[in-house]
Ligand SMILES: O=C(O)CCC(=O)C(=O)O
């Protein structure tokens with residue numbers, strides 16, 4: 029399998045589908061998850077008009093002046109960790125990425141007990157005043173993608189011979205939802221010292237499932253292993269699809285049978301690249317455990333020596349909130365000191 033497979037997930041989204049049809053989709057997802065952990069989805073039912081509106085409003089935002097964009101800078105979002113960061117502001121893999129972005133998450137009122145208690149990454153969003161419709165479109169999109177996330181997780185549960193609501197019941201009753209909009213400006217592929225300048229450096233995602241909308245610029249690459257050889261393969265834009273990939277927590281839960289696969293971005297299009305990753309992850313206080321299932325008895329080998337961060341997800345004990353905080357603190361070192 030040298031390309032990222034395209035899977036029609038209509039049966040998972042459609043409440044009237046047969047169990048046999050859902051199992052068939054799940055089986056395809058299972059193959060993709062055991063292989064590279066990446067697949068495209070079609071038949072997802074997310075409104076095309078909403079996607080187009082969001083994309084165009086996002087482009088409008090990034091085209092504004094730095095000063096306007098800074099009016100919603102992340103430091104103003106405080107512990108909720110929301111808002112704008114400029115190009116070079118995020119260090120995914122220890123070095124500054126060539127991207128700017130907006131961070132969003134579940135909209136919580138300042139009176140929510142978790143916000144009152146000062147829980148990091150919880151709070152109201154920091155929406156720009158202009159373009160005026162952006163905040164509303166983001167909320168609508170997050171709601172649509174949350175439904176899709178539940179549908180896809182039911183497929184992943186079936187693929188592991190678990191109850192369809194396994195993840196919904198145990199981990200995602202109150203999922204941690206983070207949503208980002210990134211703009212990758214064009215630029216030279218190497219810096220003054222000849223080192224590559226990534227849009228996003230090599231990394232794995234932290235949670236369970238990422239659902240990514242990318243524009244037509246391309247540049248996303250997935251690390252693949254074949255006969256012991258590492259190869260970077262392209263995950264090019266495919267009209268009407270989302271790219272899905274699994275994160276560290278599903279790797280942990282499946283004992284490494286479903287691997288969180290490293291990926292990176294290099295914008296070679298010579299123009300801006302827009303991408304919108306949606307992270308559908310376990311509840312903040314959910315304790316992450318390996319799933320007890322015959323299918324997962326012979327888990328994959330511990331891979332920490334080969335991982336980009338040299339950490340073992342299998343040695344991790346704690347809640348998803350603990351895991352996530354450890355990671356975000358590293359990618360925004362300045363902000364960490366300021367707001368956490
Ligand atoms: O922009 C992309 O295509 C990928 C972004 C990504 O990997 C991430 O945000 O975790």
Ligand SMILES: [Fe+2]
Nearest residue numbers: 231232233291
């Ligand atoms: Fe990622």
